[in-house]
Amino acid sequence: MNWSSLGEFLAMGGYGLYVWGSFGMCALVLAVECWGVAQRRRSLRELPLDDLDDRNDLKERPLHEA
């Protein structure tokens, strides 16, 4: 362990802004991306309903019902 106190850990030897700015932006981006996918999934029901198109439908019972 390199750190003797929390303050020392946060200061990162004077490079706190750069180190935490990097790790913080990564955390933010991952959170925003996950939220974006979840949001896109939630808004599926609001898409205009296409005509039924079952050309590609498989005859078997789909796995998600099994």
Added chain:
Amino acid sequence: MSWTRFAAPQRFYPLAGRAVPWFAGLALLLGVAGLYIGLLLAPTDHQQGEAYRIIFVHVPAAWMSMVIYVAMAFWAAVGLMFNTRLASMLAVALAPTGAWMTFLALWTGALWGKPTWGTWWVWDARLTSELILLFLYIGFMSLHASIDDERRADRAAAVLALVGVVNVPIIYFSVKWWNTLHQGASVSLTKAPSMATTMLWGMLIMALAFWMYSIAVALARTRVIILERERGARWVRQLLGTA
């Protein structure tokens, strides 16, 4: 049973659904382990002090920015050649994750460059080619979004993705081919890594965490894209309750 049976979106959808929690769980475990090693265990660098710790997110993001581009171009090419819907959907699903990784590589690189080089940005080969990678991702997504017919959009975007592939080796070898502020590779297959063992392990585990995260989020996005594009299909209507 052949693996190609999962080329049917209807079969791939539940398969991906089962895979996502595993990859997400692995990403979380590896991420916690990597952060523990990188931020708490790894020693201070004798040249760069604590600033070097940015490596634990910078290198994984930069690697993924290139790996995802190659994967995206690969699936776009498969979609183009074999006319498989799912391959094109995978390519489209990978693009935003690749763009985010590229952004993170540039952002963390700027924050690393300031204290060590004295500048946020220089127009040298490594940084410029990585910026071009970001523009290629954005171009791929914009071109795809600008064409209404999805299969035509897939084909046009695939051509762009394939042309852009030449940029990936340029990024990778830029530190060898040109004089640059950016340091050379810390890890290579041909020589011993030029860093302490704890640092190396921290970086590799973080890279693995970024891999798992990218797979999880790209698969989750593929599932949404399948439902968006196949919403005329009976199974999707039943799933969404819009039948």
